[in-house]
Amino acid sequence: MEKPAHKHYEHFGSGDLICDPFFQDWVLDANETQHIFWQEFMAAFPHKKTEVEAARDFLRQLAFRESFPEPERVELAYRRHLEQIAAVTKDALKRKRGVTAMWWAAAAAVVGIVALTLFFERGFGGREKVNESTAFGIKKQVMLPDGSTVVLNANSSVSFGKDWNGAQPREVWLKGEGYFDVKKSGNNTGEGWKFLVHTGALTVEVLGTRFDIRERRGVTEVVLEEGKIALSFLNKAHKGVRMTPGQMVVYDPQKGIKEIDTTNAVHYTAWKKNKLILRNPTVAEIALYLEDNFGYKIVLEKEEMGTKKIEGPILYDNLNDVLFILSTVLHTEVIRKDSTIILRPR
Amino acid sequence: MPENKPLPIAFSDEDDYSILYARYFSKLFNYGHKFTADNVLIEDSIQDVFLDYWKRRHALKEPSALNSYLFTAFRYSLFNKLSKAKKLVGMEGVEEPDFASANIFYAKEEDAVRAAQLRAALDQLTPRQREALFLRFYEGLPYETVAEVMNISVKASYKLMARSLAHLKECLSPALFFALFQFPMLPR
Numbered sequence: 001m002e003k004p005a006h007k008h009y010e011h012f013g014s015g016d017l018i019c020d021p022f023f024q025d026w027v028l029d030a031n032e033t034q035h036i037f038w039q040e041f042m043a044a045f046p047h048k049k050t051e052v053e054a055a056r057d058f059l060r061q062l063a064f065r066e067s068f069p070e071p072e073r074v075e076l077a078y079r080r081h082l083e084q085i086a087a088v089t090k091d092a093l094k095r096k097r098g099v100t101a102m103w104w105a106a107a108a109a110v111v112g113i114v115a116l117t118l119f120f121e122r123g124f125g126g127r128e129k130v131n132e133s134t135a136f137g138i139k140k141q142v143m144l145p146d147g148s149t150v151v152l153n154a155n156s157s158v159s160f161g162k163d164w165n166g167a168q169p170r171e172v173w174l175k176g177e178g179y180f181d182v183k184k185s186g187n188n189t190g191e192g193w194k195f196l197v198h199t200g201a202l203t204v205e206v207l208g209t210r211f212d213i214r215e216r217r218g219v220t221e222v223v224l225e226e227g228k229i230a231l232s233f234l235n236k237a238h239k240g241v242r243m244t245p246g247q248m249v250v251y252d253p254q255k256g257i258k259e260i261d262t263t264n265a266v267h268y269t270a271w272k273k274n275k276l277i278l279r280n281p282t283v284a285e286i287a288l289y290l291e292d293n294f295g296y297k298i299v300l301e302k303e304e305m306g307t308k309k310i311e312g313p314i315l316y317d318n319l320n321d322v323l324f325i326l327s328t329v330l331h332t333e334v335i336r337k338d339s340t341i342i343l344r345p346r
Numbered sequence: 347m348p349e350n351k352p353l354p355i356a357f358s359d360e361d362d363y364s365i366l367y368a369r370y371f372s373k374l375f376n377y378g379h380k381f382t383a384d385n386v387l388i389e390d391s392i393q394d395v396f397l398d399y400w401k402r403r404h405a406l407k408e409p410s411a412l413n414s415y416l417f418t419a420f421r422y423s424l425f426n427k428l429s430k431a432k433k434l435v436g437m438e439g440v441e442e443p444d445f446a447s448a449n450i451f452y453a454k455e456e457d458a459v460r461a462a463q464l465r466a467a468l469d470q471l472t473p474r475q476r477e478a479l480f481l482r483f484y485e486g487l488p489y490e491t492v493a494e495v496m497n498i499s500v501k502a503s504y505k506l507m508a509r510s511l512a513h514l515k516e517c518l519s520p521a522l523f524f525a526l527f528q529f530p531m532l533p534r
Contacts, residue, residue, distance in 0.1 A: 015515035019508045021489060028486045058515070063453040064484045067379035074371050077389055078364055084397050135368065155364075295365055339369060 006041045009048070017055035027059045075135040133157030134176075136295035137319070146170055146183055148195070153177035153214075154293040169194035176292075177214040182206050182227075201253055205230045211243075216292045223248045233257075283308045283326065294319050299342045305330050367396060373485070374420045380480065381443040382428060391423040413487065417495045445473040445480065467514050475510035482507060 004022060017023045026034040042049045069077075132142045134152045142150045145164040152158060156176025164170050172180075174197055182195050197204040199215045202222075209227020213220065222231060224243045231249060232240040238257060241249055250258045281289075284306030287298040296319070300306050308330060326343065327334045335342040371392055378388035395416060428443045450471075452464045468476075474496065481492045493503035 015512070018515055019511045021504075024482070028483065059483065061453050062479065062483050063451055064380075064480055065449045065451070067376050068372050069375045069385075073385075073389075074368050077371055077393065078367050081367060081393060081396050081400075084393065085400055088397065088401065295368070339365075 006037070006044050009041060010045060012048070012051065014051040014055040014058065017052060018059055023055065024059065027056050071135045071138060075133065075138070078135075079131070079133065128162045129159050130162050131157060131159040136293065144170070144172065146193075148180065148182045150174075150181075151179040153179075155295065169196050171196045171198065173198045174213055175199070175215065177212070177216070179210075179212045180206070181210050201235070202231055202233045202251055205232065217288070218254075219250065219252045221248060221250050281309065282306060283330065286322070286326065290319065290322060295339065297340045299340060301332075301342060301344045305332070305343065305345075370396075370416050374416065377417070377420070377480075377485075378424050380445050380449045380477070381424065384431075387427050387431065388424065391420055391427055394423045395419045414491045414494050417481075417485075417487075417491070418497075421495055443473070445477040447471070447476065450476050450479065464514070467516070471510055471513060475506060475513075478503065478506045479510055 009017070009020075009023075012020070026038055038052060042052055132140065132150075132152065134140050134154050134156050136155050138154055140152045142152060142158060144150065144160060145162070148170070150158055150172070153176060156174070156178060158172055158174050158178055160170075160172045161168075170193060172195075178197075180197065195206045197206070197213060199213060199220050201215070201218075201220050204211070204213060204222060206227065206229045209229055210225040211227070211229055212223045212225070214223075215221075222229070222243065224245050224247050226245050228242070228244070230240055230242045231251075233251065235253065241257065241259065243249060246261065248260045250260065252258075283300065287300065287306070290296060291298055323334050323341065326332070330343060331346050332343040333346055335344060374392050374395070375385075375388055378391065382388065398419065399416065425443055447469045450468050452461065452468070471479075478492055478496065481487045481495060482489070487495070489503050489507070490500055492507075493500040496503065496506075498506070
């Protein structure tokens with residue numbers, strides 16, 4: 001909105017001010033310019049100060065009853081929404097199939113739809129698939145058909161076939177982060193029953209073991225706690241990796257594969273017990289982790305705050321506790337606005 | 347997803363989409379609850395809106411229009427469902443859904459007399475006036491968007507808001523307050 005002149009408001013009473021959109025904007029969501037404007041106005045017309053303050057307080061006190069849905073309801077609704085999308089996409093695909101032969105021009109569009117269908121079938125299950133997912137701030141233990149378990153971290157999902165028979169490998173698709181406890185080969189053939197976990201970029205092959213996969217922002221981390229696993233990558237330029245307990249592999253398609261020996265894999269799987277333990281994490285790393293798991297955007301007002309290292313375990317099941325610790329260590333105040341959290345130097 | 351980041355229109359990333367969904371689900375659910383307590387009806391409306399949005403997300407080029415689009419479509423869908431439901435129970439002829447007065451109040455008014463006056467003033471507002479106040483002062487939408495959501499002209503939205511606030515502002519005036527306080531039995 002165009003900034004008016006101070007003089008414009010010279011004869012405004014509080015009643016006029018509350019009706020003025022420019023004044024309302026200041027009350028609703030003040031920025032620096034607006035602050036300065038109204039400070040200058042009150043300085044120029046001191047007798048208007050009480051009017052301005054009365055009008056501001058009046059608008060600020062206007063309140064509304066809030067009725068927000070429980071997180072479970074939102075999560076369920078989102079899953080239903082994805083099912084609806086999958087249904088729509090399938091219908092569209094059926095209709096297209098009849099005519100594709102004639103329409104080379106339409107080929108590109110169909111490829112798009114096929115890709116989408118595959119995406120949703122893979123990620124969210126056709127009829128015989130099970131999909132489990134978690135919303136921000138929520139964890140869940142999922143039982144797989146063979147009795148193996150996955151603990152899903154927040155904002156994550158797994159899907160898998162409803163029934164597993166010994167003829168097929170056990171296959172699970174993961175988005176986000178999951179901690180797997182895999183039963184040793186459940187079929188009686190003597191052969192190991194393959195267990196495969198697919199993420200966007202790689203596949204983990206296991207034979208009864210405990211390990212953690214975290215796929216966030218395109219980077220996949222696998223930490224092996226016990227047993228043996230082998231990784232293969234979607235990008236065939238990379239050779240497979242056999243992992244031994246205590247080892248961690250970080251895969252970034254941009255930077256390649258990094259193998260790290262960690263004496264204490266438990267640190268990386270501690271999130272199951274609501275402990276955020278990263279090895280000498282920087283504040284920026286913690287911020288990213290919180291964003292991934294709680295869905296907040298975290299803004300560090302001074303960039304150098306991000307490089308500060310923090311040691312020791314932080315309980316993370318309570319976002320407020322983490323923010324309190326961060327604000328104490330960094331000497332910042334915490335400003336929450338909608339889904340953004342700002343850390344501002346005190 | 348933060349307000350200042352442009353909302354993605356074509357979602358390469360499913361995570362972004364789920365965040366967008368969750369955020370607007372909460373917002374619209376809260377908005378819908380001002381008109382009805384029927385969670386199922388509200389949720390059905392949200393699902394309709396999002397399915398439709400998903401189908402034509404590529405046609406929606408302007409991310410800033412998203413807020414306006416989702417609120418407008420949701421209100422339309424919810425009001426439709428509400429009027430259908432009313433017809434089913436034989437309550438035809440009822441006009442727009444009622445933005446219940448209980449949803450709006452004045453926080454932190456310590457003076458009991460003034461609080462009672464404000465309550466009375468809020469109760470006297472029409473449902474549409476209350477809704478306009480909600481969209482403007484709770485959701486922080488600009489007048490243009492309030493107008494679009496409520497399906498009125500921008501000019502009409504200014505008038506609607508000004509009338510509501512003028513009505514409330516009477517309670518602001520110390521002179522009137524004093525007068526009412528002095529002569530509480532004053533005939534109307």
